[in-house]
Amino acid sequence: MTQLWGGRFTGQADELLRKLNDSIGFDIRLYNEDIDGSIAWAKGLVGANVLTQDEADQICAGLEKVRKELADDTFELAAGDEDIHTAVERRLTEIVGSVGGKLHTGRSRNDQSATDFRLWVKRASKHIAAEIAALGHAMINHAEKHIETPMPGYTHLQHAQPVTWGHWLLGHFWPLVRDLERFKAVHNQADEMVLGSAAFAGTAFPVDREALAKDLGFSRITQNSLDGVSNRDYVADFLYASTMTGLHLSRLAEQLILFSSTEFSFVVIADAYSTGSSIMPQKKNPDTLELTRGKSGRILGDLTGFLATIKGLPSTYDKDLQEDKEPVFDAFDNLSLLLPVMTGVIDTITINPDKMASQLEAGLLATDLADYLVKKNLPFRQAHHVVGQIVQLGEVRNIPITDLSLEDLQEISDLFEEDVIEAFSVKGALAARNATGGTAPEAVKKQIVEARKALS
Amino acid sequence: MTQLWGGRFTGQADELLRKLNDSIGFDIRLYNEDIDGSIAWAKGLVGANVLTQDEADQICAGLEKVRKELADDTFELAAGDEDIHTAVERRLTEIVGSVGGKLHTGRSRNDQSATDFRLWVKRASKHIAAEIAALGHAMINHAEKHIETPMPGYTHLQHAQPVTWGHWLLGHFWPLVRDLERFKAVHNQADEMVLGSAAFAGTAFPVDREALAKDLGFSRITQNSLDGVSNRDYVADFLYASTMTGLHLSRLAEQLILFSSTEFSFVVIADAYSTGSSIMPQKKNPDTLELTRGKSGRILGDLTGFLATIKGLPSTYDKDLQEDKEPVFDAFDNLSLLLPVMTGVIDTITINPDKMASQLEAGLLATDLADYLVKKNLPFRQAHHVVGQIVQLGEVRNIPITDLSLEDLQEISDLFEEDVIEAFSVKGALAARNATGGTAPEAVKKQIVEARKALS
């Protein structure tokens, strides 16, 4: 079979060029969107008096037949099917005869493929958003059980102050809310109909673009035909949103890997999300989490590569733009796995409050000691300095600062009194941080209400 | 002078570490935001009964004095001023005495620096948005003069169909509208107050965070203190939005460079935006546009580097996050130059309609010829094929297809009649594409109305 644009060519298309040029290997995933777009276009052509209603009916019935073949996996690719658009039209024409050749009137693959891809990206964004929300719910549900479970909090991976496991986990929840906002923005960017831009100068047939947009579920239409066919911002936006979600998952994964090490032993990842070793029989490895971390790098590569590809391209259509689909499919496929897997990990994780508690050493309360002095009206800077000396004394004597005597403390500052003992309590330290967003159980309860609200 | 955290340390800080660790070299840019934040915090501490009104007044007056010194460039850095927060507090304490040491009560550099940077990013986003809008207006104004100036349109950099210069330029306008949306989203992401998160567990003093947010102009407060101090999504968002704007400018630059080559000669860049050669006296180089193209790569590097930096970091604060400011400053500084320069380029560009017209060869009307046949009821696919044969005939005879005789045409298809001549007119081709977003002067007029609306 000859190619779509075969009339003009005398030379034989080089075999390697075919392999390089053809996109059917990956854009076949767009078949539903392509057929949806074509059906809408056929209707539009009726309005423009290019097709009779009868012709449009034949075409639409033919297209549905093609769709069924593709869905049933009985569709057979022919030699010239370089992309999904060509393949569908070729098969349509075999089914309905030469009337099929009227379908491409007034449109181009440039606006057709952009329309298909926008439809796909819209659906993909919704799917990812749903998976993010599911993970968010899993995290809230888990956190809710642990708003009073203390653990050491870290900065610089050093013991810092006590927090609760519930509060800690919710620290990984809020990034997901921002991810949802980003995917919503992606959906909105994609939600603009290109059809009617033709190759890039606009269609020369009086198709009602607004009606077409409504028919296809787009909320608005593009305002400039050149920008319409060349715009891939929604692609970059999708890749960026995916990258950010990937990074958020990677950060959570990093920390769970750490917490599941023998030295921490704060959590146990369920067997279903772990794997073993081919050589070390005792191993139970958090492969799931490591792949999450690893694949977030890959999605960043998808983004970077695509941005480099579109940099410096002239307006309208250049073939470089064909490179838009594979990174998006790659990011989507990976996130579509990583998100539910992380939901599973959270749903089945076992935590070890005893191990966490065993790490709640006295040093974590040093800030509370400084706050104690502040309440005795010592300026914070001086309080901070005093406590620094106390910490040093503890280190010199090689004992926890809680084991220093009141006399020891008073030697450093005479503001210390009997009531200092109370300042050295994890429970007290937690309860004190009850401003909005703080780790106090009371505050976390309110946070959970807000978190649920953010997902709804 | 000792460092803030000096009480505890016995060893001498290594000189190289100082150089590595200190951020004062770049975060001094945040001094206004830092002082704004501290003034608000002082007021908050009054509400929390940590400071008396009188102490707060002293501190605020002192801070304003520090601000003045910084603004007047009379501020002198001291040895221990590792960052802007330390420098301001050190100088404050010199001015107001030990009461200055009370200011840091209940906060940490973690929530302080995040607050400063959010304030800065909010302002920066507004500034960039204003520059984008200015460029947008320049483009609309220029385009408006050329809605009937025909030029060859290109896909694959090959002559494709006629468009107008005004329509072409507006093809580069709409991406700016999307850039505005992205910077608005960045502003919204940054518009959340972190203060009150302290190191990461929440402040232990009853400061009214909502009042504080209002005071500082934030529209809402963070809901989780761990996420509050570790969240740098707004930084990544700023870098991503900047990258997209950079890429859009790069695409426009690429095409203007091309159009200002001798071979095209469609445009002349004003002398004020060009440079010469140190060896070739006749040269006039579009350096401005080349730097625009080049710097868009650099901003992409700022984004990629930062994303790689935050990948896999645990939650809360890790020092890696200090690497958040320089890429943002770099992207901001470069865009702050590139945008007004591009506005200047557009404002002063000279176009050469004759040269554009001279490239409007007959081949550009081939699609119109196909559309002619479609209107004679030939299915588009066959029409496309017929015109392909005509193009080939022109090439074989080495004449423009407009010079083929009616008989020549009719030998290929008997649908051709006398009226085909009218189909071969640039004016007709332009006028035919009058759907929304099309290149027809009438459509472009409407587009300009929409464009102005999009900026307001």
Next chain:
Amino acid sequence: MTQLWGGRFTGQADELLRKLNDSIGFDIRLYNEDIDGSIAWAKGLVGANVLTQDEADQICAGLEKVRKELADDTFELAAGDEDIHTAVERRLTEIVGSVGGKLHTGRSRNDQSATDFRLWVKRASKHIAAEIAALGHAMINHAEKHIETPMPGYTHLQHAQPVTWGHWLLGHFWPLVRDLERFKAVHNQADEMVLGSAAFAGTAFPVDREALAKDLGFSRITQNSLDGVSNRDYVADFLYASTMTGLHLSRLAEQLILFSSTEFSFVVIADAYSTGSSIMPQKKNPDTLELTRGKSGRILGDLTGFLATIKGLPSTYDKDLQEDKEPVFDAFDNLSLLLPVMTGVIDTITINPDKMASQLEAGLLATDLADYLVKKNLPFRQAHHVVGQIVQLGEVRNIPITDLSLEDLQEISDLFEEDVIEAFSVKGALAARNATGGTAPEAVKKQIVEARKALS
């Protein structure tokens, strides 16, 4: 069938985890290397007295049978075949019985998979190098025909000085020589045998690693077992070398796209490497070159993503490293197409010397005019300034500077004499630049000798 590491697990492996975790979908490409490695290891185990010669013979025969099944595409994947190593060993054991279970003695998938991949990367580097060399030869052969074909040379895409087409094309040849050096370095980095590192601590069986290396064609062995299993520098090196080759091809493609525009018309890309338009019948698009440009961005993404993935990983093996293969396969597959296609493009390109000549306007000789004055002993800076005034005069009068009269010139500088006419010759300008590397035909002849030498 149970997994390799099945003994320890009670939970059911989650279906999604399987999909996330399994690498058989892509690492099946390593089957030859895996079997080569296993055969060598079996021999090594004989030397270590773990296997008898007879057992090794059975195993090797079995492995060859597995290889044949894989080559003939009769190999059937089983449920637990998570990667190529598992699949091969599973099938081996089916064929040879329990003796197959002895093969994994003293090794781990960690050193096994690294060995496989190093073997593959070595072969891949050689393949790419051969394709680069083939392109280099095509370029030299083409250039050789055009060492006297003048064309305008450009800087900043502006007319600058005359060069020859042969010299210009060779400007894109030398980057390939550097690419060859880089791929040679990649080969050398990969050419180190890891086997015998086991999981990461070293094998506990006395296998002769040097003999093993020789057997597998490695030139040396790794010196530290932890680094051995975690080192992926050769992967990054391969991706970097591929990126650079991609960028070089992209730069050449960019310029050929430009030169094949109607406005330039310097070259015609053969039909076999062009495509048409679905809507514009006259179009002939340089898709091949655009995809070359586009795919170079994608390879850059492969590199960036991988670098982000390995950043911050601890030493030894983390599952993140499984992400090493797909970017390499992607880069390899794309370069394996792009290189021969570019060779084909060069082999079949038609150049249009008349069009090039028509662009050789007088301004290109301005430098020669300055050099003329220098030879009259005017300091270059002043000469440059004088010629600048001449160029301006030509612009004011709207005539080429060659059309200015001697009197006109003398009014600007009295150093001009009759012999200035000769300075205005393209042939003279070319011939004057005959230092090594210059555009003079004589110099290009020598360059071609050096170019051929560089490939041999």
Next chain:
Amino acid sequence: MTQLWGGRFTGQADELLRKLNDSIGFDIRLYNEDIDGSIAWAKGLVGANVLTQDEADQICAGLEKVRKELADDTFELAAGDEDIHTAVERRLTEIVGSVGGKLHTGRSRNDQSATDFRLWVKRASKHIAAEIAALGHAMINHAEKHIETPMPGYTHLQHAQPVTWGHWLLGHFWPLVRDLERFKAVHNQADEMVLGSAAFAGTAFPVDREALAKDLGFSRITQNSLDGVSNRDYVADFLYASTMTGLHLSRLAEQLILFSSTEFSFVVIADAYSTGSSIMPQKKNPDTLELTRGKSGRILGDLTGFLATIKGLPSTYDKDLQEDKEPVFDAFDNLSLLLPVMTGVIDTITINPDKMASQLEAGLLATDLADYLVKKNLPFRQAHHVVGQIVQLGEVRNIPITDLSLEDLQEISDLFEEDVIEAFSVKGALAARNATGGTAPEAVKKQIVEARKALS
């Protein structure tokens, strides 16, 4: 003062353009290289009979005077000094008069700046290589003291098998050897002289390029003038080599951060390389290591940004190439800090063998148990499975597998005999891995010899 290329221009250069265009702010770092290049060029012009020896002497003396002013920081920038080349020549002409205007004969800023930068990159590569080697020596010296200090080895951050601290640290040494190879390759790529390429077509004056190269310390000359001025491969190579070194440091930093957490407590970073907290007085944070990890992302950004910048540029010189220096300076400055700081960290690190030993639990010897069974002739796969059951039994009973009785073991496999006890020894496990590159003290001793050799 007018610009170098001022003769031709009538418009006023826009102020923003100046800011955008000028590179003097950063390329002033190249002043030594620029002056070296100019002195060599002056000598070359004598050979080409463009300058008399006396003129060259004046120029060279003048250039040395300029150099002194720059070194002493008494050089005053003038308004038109857009880059270092212009600034030096302007000042030179002020000093020596109009003869200074002869210096630029036959060269262009294109070949001049490429020459300067190559000289700088050569020196920079040597400097970084020396710092890498210093770190390497520090690691070897430290490792040498700990070839018998056992610690748990990890894969997937899970306990795996015992190794020694010395062996572990050397696992981070070998990547540095590869870094040295890469910087050597960078040096070699930069070591090619461009001078004599002029703007891009070659110089028209008979300067002896080979002599010039020798004079400037280049080992060879470029073979194509177009490639000469446009080639920035050595820049990309430098950035890539820097990125890899950064990643290697980042991996080491990541692990030391982990090992210095309270939960691990394997190492203590010296106070000199740590910092404190502004709010938590007890904190001692590994900021140095975190910045190392963070800055490695930034260097990756330098690389990515530059690669995106050069993608798709035509050959010869485009102004985009001015973006080559800042990423290199940034990477260099950061590595120049990170490397000696890491050397300092290693030189002063305290390790805690007791903590390491306390983590050497029985599970780490599971592989040795499997090897024991293999030596009793059980195929490894079955041995692996048996040990898996033993591990599970230990978990069920909640005791270390070393506490299982011989009867327990024999119930699972009758191959276990009295001598199994010896297989459960850390010392034995270490000693068994004595193949080249293994963790056995004996093997590590040999490794250290090889490591020293690799640095010499």
